[in-house]
Amino acid sequence: MRAPLYHLSRRARDIRAPRKWAREEGDGAGRRGYTRGVNQCFFASDLHGRVDRYDKLFAAIEREIPYAVFLGGDLLPHGFAPLSSGDPGYRNFIEDFVAAGLERLQSRLRERYPYVFVILGNDDAKPEESSVIEIAARGLWIYAHGRRFDLESVTVYGYACVPPTPFMRKDWERYDVSRYVPPGCVSPEEGRLLAAPSAARAREVRFTTIQDDLDRLVGDADVRNAVFLFHAPPYDTALDRVPHDGKMVDHVPMDLHVGSLAVRRFIEKRQPLLTLHGHIHESARLTGAWCDRIGRTMMLNAAHDGPELALVRFDLHDPSRAERVLI
Numbered sequence: 460m461r462a463p464l465y466h467l468s469r470r471a472r473d474i475r476a477p478r479k480w481a482r483e484e485g486d487g488a489g490r491r492g493y494t495r496g497v498n499q500c501f502f503a504s505d506l507h508g509r510v511d512r513y514d515k516l517f518a519a520i521e522r523e524i525p526y527a528v529f530l531g532g533d534l535l536p537h538g539f540a541p542l543s544s545g546d547p548g549y550r551n552f553i554e555d556f557v558a559a560g561l562e563r564l565q566s567r568l569r570e571r572y573p574y575v576f577v578i579l580g581n582d583d584a585k586p587e588e589s590s591v592i593e594i595a596a597r598g599l600w601i602y603a604h605g606r607r608f609d610l611e612s613v614t615v616y617g618y619a620c621v622p623p624t625p626f627m628r629k630d631w632e633r634y635d636v637s638r639y640v641p642p643g644c645v646s647p648e649e650g651r652l653l654a655a656p657s658a659a660r661a662r663e664v665r666f667t668t669i670q671d672d673l674d675r676l677v678g679d680a681d682v683r684n685a686v687f688l689f690h691a692p693p694y695d696t697a698l699d700r701v702p703h704d705g706k707m708v709d710h711v712p713m714d715l716h717v718g719s720l721a722v723r724r725f726i727e728k729r730q731p732l733l734t735l736h737g738h739i740h741e742s743a744r745l746t747g748a749w750c751d752r753i754g755r756t757m758m759l760n761a762a763h764d765g766p767e768l769a770l771v772r773f774d775l776h777d778p779s780r781a782e783r784v785l786i
């Protein structure tokens with residue numbers, strides 16, 4: 460059984476028409492073959508509560524007025540400490556800073572305010588999900604984890620969970636295709652949960668894989684014209700490389716690729732139009748590539764291990780000409 464399809468409101472789509480001209484003027488278009496189109500989208504991920512990255516993203520949204528914005532998880536600070544100079548250390552970052560910024564944009568852009576799709580990532584505490592849902596209810600963004608949406612002629616799917624990592628925070632971890640835990644990683648059944656533990660959750664983590672979740676989410680739907688917002692990258696691509704060269708754990712070499720095999724197999728088999736990924740900050744630096752392809756599927760990575768915001772721009776109907784800028 461697959462997830463129900465949510466139709467984004469007709470009214471919202473109709474009043475979006477005037478922005479066509481708004482997107483065709485201004486700067487930034489035409490670099491490296493990229494042309495700003497009617498359905499220009501932004502993709503950003505792994506902002507990790509950095510106020511300066513959000514400020515840059517909000518400014519770009521206000522300047523360029525994209526059609527849709529995709530936020531790929533790991534969006535919040537790890538704790539409440541200030542993360543950069545000038546960052547006051549918000550007590551409730553998601554509400555007091557992120558939602559407040561989106562509210563400001565919405566009041567300025569009004570009917571031209573973009574669709575904003577959001578998922579959380581493995582570094583975001585599960586209890587924050589209730590704020591994400593509450594902010595969605597106010598119309599500031601669309602919570603996409605485990606759901607699908609009809610947007611123009613494409614379908615948008617969201618999925619936040621990642622395969623086992625070495626990190627202890629396990630709210631958004633799942634076994635990948637089996638109960639295998641790679642060398643150097645900690646099982647999702649160990650580690651720490653910030654959500655309240657429950658027997659149901661324990662069962663779910665023990666017996667559910669990312670592969671099962673994707674089967675349930677997508678069912679037998681035709682995804683050739685679908686966009687997937689994932690936190691995890693696909694295994695063994697330019698998007699999931701880590702600097703583990705020569706490292707051993709218990710005499711076993713650590714894998715240099717740490718993406719999801721379930722996500723990879725899903726892309727190989729189902730060939731969606733476009734997949735968006737974050738999670739592995741170093742990968743673009745190590746492989747020299749922030750995009751990759753499996754068959755006809757274009758795969759883009761917005762995670763970045765420098766101080767800048769990595770902003771990926773793409774046209775919803777021609778993602779092969781995407782560009783990524785560090786700002």
Ligand SMILES: [Zn+2]
Nearest residue numbers: 505533582738
């Ligand atoms: Zn991250």
